[in-house]
Amino acid sequence: MLKIENLTKAFGAVNAVDNVTIEVDRPMMIGVIGASGAGKSTLLRMLNRLETATSGTITVEGQEITGLKSADKRRWQRDCAMIFQQFNLVPRMDVVSNVLHGTLNQRSTLATMFNLYPTADIHRAIDILDRLGIAAHAAKRAEALSGGQQQRVAIARAVMQDPKIVLADEPIASLDPMNAQIVMDDLRRIHDEDGRMVIANLHTLDTARRYCDRVIGMRQGRVVFDGSPEQLTTGVARDIYGADASFSEAATSTSIDALEQKIPQRA
Template identity: 90%
Template structure:
């Protein structure tokens, strides 16, 4: 279904992504983990064609994504929706209009200029917001919402595109644990209920284990782990992050229980 073959992105002498090969034969929820600078975001940006590959290829259902240009490239970006860490909403615009922006790449220039939307698109946008539990905020400005609510608006905008693949670049990095759980629950439901492939860049091991069917670990631009959540042991995680025996998963956890346990542990007095 999705095949990545020796994909490389070089910035001068530095290879942000270095000969990555991955093969996904069916829609699943995939977590990509690794330290900052491992190449996770660059990989997703190449999948969405926001970045061009230096070499290698991306193939989806037999179509060479890396060779697409113009209208074909824009159609691919509709089929492969992107959710960003910083939401990328229009702050002063109401929520439902932000969601309707998911239809921009299939509307005429005139309709876009005058902000004209068919009634069926408006109803669909509200239905998606309702599915994500935020339809009551449809008329509010996006800037009036909390971070977790804004990220759900961004998810709704992505689903409005009716994509086959949803890419989420650090979707919970700026959220508190409760909102992080809500957003990850939503992404998992989108996979389970819609049958869409979801690929999410994640920093936290507990999140990858809990929500993903498959986990890919990256280090210095290369894939150093590709397996099931059960195979993601603490020892494997140390290798992915280049950490020593002092590495603690609790320090990177988004679990409310884990955070409570970590903060309630007595600190020994020297």
Template identity: 80%
Template sequence: MLNIENLTKAFGPNVAVDAANITVDKPAMIGIIGRSGAGKSTLLRMLNRLSDATSGRIAFEGSDVTALQGAAKRRWQSECAMIFQQFNLVPRLDVVSNVLHGTLNRRNALATMFNLYPNADIHRAIDILDRLGIAEHAAKRAEALSGGQQQRVAIARALMQDPKIILADEPIASLDPMNAQVVMQSLRQIHEEDGRMVIANLHTLDTARRYCDRVIGMRDGRIVFDGTPAQLTTGVARDIYGADASFSEAATSTEIETLDRPEGFKPAAAASPELA
């Protein structure tokens, strides 16, 4: 389905992504891990065509994504929805209107100007909110919701695009552990029930192990690991992050149960986070 060949992005002399190669044969939930500055966000932005590659190629279902321009590029961005860490909602608009913004790529300018939506789209937006457990907030302003609820609104907006791929750029980095798990469970459910590909940059390794079928590790712009969650050992994590033997996995775990452990408790085999 998705083939990334020698994809490179340079900013002057600095190479953010260095000859990345990824092949995805069928819809999967993929986690990308690595310390800050490893190139994770740049990779997703190139996939969505928010940023152009310096060299290399992205192909999806036989189409050269890197060559798309104009209307074809906009269609691709609708098929490849993006979810951001900061939600990117319109705070003063109601929740359902924010979700309906997922249809903007296929609406005419006049309808957009007057905020006019077909009844079928409105009903579909509410159905998606209901699926994500937040339909009762449809009439509220987005700014009145918690961070976890706002992120689910952002997921609902992405689903309104009916995308083939959902890209999530650190979707839980600013959330508490409980909301982080709700958001990740929602993304996993979307992958399993809809058969959509989900690619997420993740801030913690325990999250990658728990929710993803495949994990890709990046270091200094290069892919240094590509394997299953079971292969993501503490030793591998040290290599990805360039960490020494003092590397500890427990400090930023998103597992809620770790919050209830007594002070001084040390798990025999903890789950790894991304180093900030």
């Protein structure tokens, strides 16, 4: 379904992504982990064509997408939805209109200018919000919602595109543990119920193990681990992050149980 071959992205003399090869034969939920600067975000941005590869190829269902231009590139970006850490919503616009922005690549310039949407699309947007448990906020401005709610609106916008692949670039990095769990639950449901491939950049090992079918570890632009969650041992994690024996998973945990264990209980 997805084949990445010898993919490289150079910024000057530095290879942010360095000769990466990955093959995925079916829709899966994949976590990409690694330290900041490992190349995770650049990899996702090349998949979505927000960045252009320096060399190598990306092929999806037989279509080579690294060379797409103009209308073909926009069609691919409709099929490959992107969810960002900072949500990328229009703050003063209502929630349902933000979700409807997922159809922009399918609409005429005139309809976009006058904010005109078919009734069927409006109903579908509200149905998606309802599925994510936030339909009650449809008429509110996006800026009035909490961070977790805004990220779920961003997920709804991605689903509105009806994509083949959903990319999530550190979707829970700015969220508290409770909202992080809700957002990851939603991403997993999108995979399980819709059969979509989901690729998420993640910072925490417990999240990758709990939600992902496959985990890819990156270090200095290269893939240094590609395996199942069960194979992601603490020793492997040390290698991925370039850490010594003092490395502690608990320090980066997003689980509510782990958080409670780190907070001293009052008598």
